[in-house]
Amino acid sequence: MTIELQRPVDGQIVFDDPENLSFRVDRRAYTDDDVAAQEITKIFDRCWLYVGHESEVPELGSYVSRDVGGRPVVMARGSDGVIRVLANSCPHRGALICSQSTGQARSFRCPYHDWTFSNQGDLVGVPLPDGYGPGFRKSDFGLARHRSDSYRGFVFATFDPEQPLTLTEHLAGATEYLDLIADQSEVGMEVIQGAQLHGARANWKLMMENSVDIYHFRALHKRYVSYIESLGTMAPRRRGGFARALGRGHGANELVPAAARPLAYWTPMFPPEVRSRMEATAARFVERFGAERAQRITGANRALMIFPNLMIIDAIGITIRKIDPVSAGQMSITSVALAPQDEDPDIRELRKSHYLTFLGPAGFATPDDIEIIESCQRGYLNRTLRHSDLSRGMAKEVPETTDELPAREFWRQWDRLMHDDDREEGHHLTRRAERQGGQRR
Amino acid sequence: MTTDTMNTEPAVDETAQMRLWHRVSQFLFREARLLDEWRLREWYDEMLTDDIRYLVPATDVRGEPADALGLIDDNAARLRQRIEQILNGEVWCENPRSRTNRMISNVEIVADRGTHLDVAANVVVYRFGHGRSDCYVGKFRLELAVEGESFRVRRRLVVLDHESLYEHGKLSIIL
Numbered sequence: 286m287t288i289e290l291q292r293p294v295d296g297q298i299v300f301d302d303p304e305n306l307s308f309r310v311d312r313r314a315y316t317d318d319d320v321a322a323q324e325i326t327k328i329f330d331r332c333w334l335y336v337g338h339e340s341e342v343p344e345l346g347s348y349v350s351r352d353v354g355g356r357p358v359v360m361a362r363g364s365d366g367v368i369r370v371l372a373n374s375c376p377h378r379g380a381l382i383c384s385q386s387t388g389q390a391r392s393f394r395c396p397y398h399d400w401t402f403s404n405q406g407d408l409v410g411v412p413l414p415d416g417y418g419p420g421f422r423k424s425d426f427g428l429a430r431h432r433s434d435s436y437r438g439f440v441f442a443t444f445d446p447e448q449p450l451t452l453t454e455h456l457a458g459a460t461e462y463l464d465l466i467a468d469q470s471e472v473g474m475e476v477i478q479g480a481q482l483h484g485a486r487a488n489w490k491l492m493m494e495n496s497v498d499i500y501h502f503r504a505l506h507k508r509y510v511s512y513i514e515s516l517g518t519m520a521p522r523r524r525g526g527f528a529r530a531l532g533r534g535h536g537a538n539e540l541v542p543a544a545a546r547p548l549a550y551w552t553p554m555f556p557p558e559v560r561s562r563m564e565a566t567a568a569r570f571v572e573r574f575g576a577e578r579a580q581r582i583t584g585a586n587r588a589l590m591i592f593p594n595l596m597i598i599d600a601i602g603i604t605i606r607k608i609d610p611v612s613a614g615q616m617s618i619t620s621v622a623l624a625p626q627d628e629d630p631d632i633r634e635l636r637k638s639h640y641l642t643f644l645g646p647a648g649f650a651t652p653d654d655i656e657i658i659e660s661c662q663r664g665y666l667n668r669t670l671r672h673s674d675l676s677r678g679m680a681k682e683v684p685e686t687t688d689e690l691p692a693r694e695f696w697r698q699w700d701r702l703m704h705d706d707d708r709e710e711g712h713h714l715t716r717r718a719e720r721q722g723g724q725r726r
Numbered sequence: 727m728t729t730d731t732m733n734t735e736p737a738v739d740e741t742a743q744m745r746l747w748h749r750v751s752q753f754l755f756r757e758a759r760l761l762d763e764w765r766l767r768e769w770y771d772e773m774l775t776d777d778i779r780y781l782v783p784a785t786d787v788r789g790e791p792a793d794a795l796g797l798i799d800d801n802a803a804r805l806r807q808r809i810e811q812i813l814n815g816e817v818w819c820e821n822p823r824s825r826t827n828r829m830i831s832n833v834e835i836v837a838d839r840g841t842h843l844d845v846a847a848n849v850v851v852y853r854f855g856h857g858r859s860d861c862y863v864g865k866f867r868l869e870l871a872v873e874g875e876s877f878r879v880r881r882r883l884v885v886l887d888h889e890s891l892y893e894h895g896k897l898s899i900i901l
């Protein structure tokens with residue numbers, strides 16, 4: 286198996302040809318087991334990966350356990366207040382030291398032989414210690430602490446001790462969009478209890494592409510469009526806005542809302558009672574941030590793609606969607622809702638209620654996204670067609686949200702990492718570079 | 727079993743309870759059949775109250791915390807919308823319509839409050855479509871409004887037993 290992992294993927298996968306306004310991806314990228322295996326070692330073992338939000342561990346000793354990049358970890362706020370990302374595997378012989386998905390604890394006790402670890406990861410208790418030799422030191426057997434950092438409440442970790450980038454460097458232009466989300470509350474944002482845990486029988490990258498693709502909105506989501514129109518909100522036919530590549534594989538769309546935004550953008554789909562309050566909130570944002578930035582925060586929808594596997598969609602609600610590969614043809618999806626901590630209870634109810642109409646495995650939109658990417662995956666079985674096309678908007682000075690620029694940014698970073706080219710020049714791909722073809726390997 | 731009221735009540739009440747249980751069961755079986763036969767408008771018009779609430783909580787939250795986000799929280803208008811979307815072919819993942827088979831069991835009248843009943847039941851829904859077969863396993867927690875000899879559902883809470891919908895990916899049918 287190790288030998289297999291070392292074998293380079295045969296031939297070129299990403300065909301990036303800006304001169305001819307052509308961008309194609311070999312469909313083996315979605316189906317090939319070798320590609321899937323190499324993504325783990327070249328991308329998930331090395332990149333900064335999203336772990337969770339600080340609000341999920343609000344108290345001293347709060348923790349959550351989950352898989353990140355295929356590895357079980359615990360994100361814990363120690364008794365010292367510091368948030369750490371710890372390996373959820375006993376240094377003794379490997380058992381999970383935490384089997385609850387969430388909780389609060391002073392210490393973690395491994396159920397196998399009762400080794401006990403503080404909530405900071407230190408080994409504090411070993412039964413029958415006289416069985417070990419004089420050289421045995423507890424300090425050598427603490428839980429592995431992964432390198433982690435947070436940006437405005439979003440916690441990331443990397444499993445690569447040699448990862449040369451700080452988290453902020455890795456996030457590159459995406460910080461601007463994280464700011465637009467984190468600034469939606471003066472006291473802080475919080476994850477709402479209740480995660481939507483689902484998956485798809487499709488390659489994980491198809492969900493990344495789908496999540497940042499506005500081109501399909503009117504075609505695939507007709508029923509959602511008719512639903513919001515039935516509530517008196519007209520989804521504009523041309524949504525305007527713009528798409529951006531944010532460097533290091535990240536991308537974003539920003540556009541006119543198709544529906545209300547519970548923060549401070551009222552449309553008739555919300556009850557009239559909350560209108561003046563929402564308008565007052567919008568006015569407060571103008572005071573705090575000035576008209577232009579306030580308008581961006583309260584009056585625009587955005588989809589932020591953070592390479593490799595995080596999507597944050599800020600629209601009818603804010604969803605944090607973590608997308609994990611399981612195999613070439615299977616992924617798991619974890620979605621939670623993010624909201625201002627200081628939101629009025631009735632507006633929080635509206636947020637949750639309308640969030641569910643669009644988002645999640647039983648919403649009026651996401652099930653069709655799941656089905657269509659599974660359909661793509663099945664379509665790839667016809668190997669006569671070798672490539673997918675992602676060239677929309679390559680000719681444009683300012684690509685629109687219905688263009689495929691963010692997906693191209695994703696693939697360019699993917700290609701660099703898969704070929705170990707990421708530690709050279711050229712992370713920040715600009716429009717000019719796209720036109721001049723400055724990036725081709 | 728000493729607290730089992732059915733054993734200590736006079737026989738005449740036992741018969742009445744059995745009749746009620748039978749009517750409730752028949753009601754639930756009819757509901758399952760209408761849903762399996764995609765007679766969703768009939769189900770909506772004839773078997774639900776105007777203030778129906780249809781809820782499916784998230785799989786990682788046990789119980790029903792009020793402030794948690796779920797998977798489905800439909801009032802009558804939104805449920806009607808869900809039905810129309812499925813029937814008019816706009817729902818791409820239910821077009822062609824999947825085949826379903828609902829098994830209802832362990833029907834229990836938890837409380838008889840005169841004007842309405844609290845009913846518990848277990849439900850398994852098999853779904854086949856687009857090359858997939860899925861199985862949803864859950865518990866009904868229903869409030870049935872009593873209407874003469876029959877009922878209407880006022881509250882339809884379906885608590886899924888799955889740890890996640892990882893296998894299913896989505897929930898595009900009515901449970």
Ligand code: FES
Binds near residue numbers: 376378399
């Ligand atoms: S494996 Fe954890 S104490 Fe032995």
Ligand SMILES: [Fe+2]
Binds near residue numbers: 501502505506650654
């Ligand atoms: Fe979509």
